[in-house]
Amino acid sequence: ATTKTHIGNFEFENCFMNAAGVYCYDRNELEQVINSQAGTFVTKTATLQSRPGNPEPRYHDTALGSINSMGLPNLGFDYYLEYLLELQKTHPDRTFFFSLVGMSTEDTHTLLKKVQESDFNGITELNLSCPNVPGKPQIAYDLETTEKLLTDIFSYFKKPLGVKLPPYFDIVHFDQAAAVFNKFPLTFINCVNSIGNGLVVEDESVVIKPKNGFGGIGGEYIKPTALANVHAFYQRLNPSIQIIGTGGVLTGQDAFEHILCGASMVQIGTTLHKEGPAAFERITNELKAIMNKKGYKTIEDFRGKLKYL
């Protein structure tokens, strides 16, 4: 069996990559993902200026997952663009993802215009779902703002673009969100970002400092929500818009389920944070074993073919 895949016009030797925010802060981390079994990587979400992020502790692992309120710490757009352009020379055969978002609508347009005018030839992931910047609501929970933003973006942005989405929890919201996304030539949507503003308590205390302990939840806690979002949009979107599945992937079986629900690429966050880049080889081998046992040669043999009762 092969776990290769494609997103847009790009081929990837493996359908696994990191989730933005994990193992992607700087060249050192990104190089480790490049040199792992991952098919590609996405950068930490970049903003126009570098950001220190929220006070620590701002990330905490639990037995079943993680909670974070990082606050968008990143080295700034220019740092990641410079590295991506360098990789286009040293790894011309590979395609990478650039995650970004502005701290204002104006900044978002400034960033995307810089990408459009640059020599970057990879895929851009616009983060519409950061839950941890105090005072900034998650853009993708405001569908009117999201539609206006995408309308303006696609008037000038002509390179491959996808959006990182928060989980939705209401069938009507799936309907309304899909109706918006179907209006645009999106290359993909990525479901899901962390479940925003959870609260983990240990003994008598919160476990992270920002926002009195409130933060985005990842890991085993969120797989049912992640699978539901992947499949809800798979059922509703134009087939030209592919789906990246993120959330709750610990094993090859979890990845199999994301692909069964419709995902064309699977991102790994909390598990990668806990296990390191070796997780890519383990999970890839586990998925291949499942595919061999079931007689599936490629992921297209079962992608989206979730059975109903």
Ligand SMILES: O=C(O)c1[nH]c(=O)[nH]c(=O)c1Cl
């Ligand atoms: O606090 C963060 O940096 C963060 N944390 C998340 O869990 N998702 C995001 O999109 C971001 Cl931007």
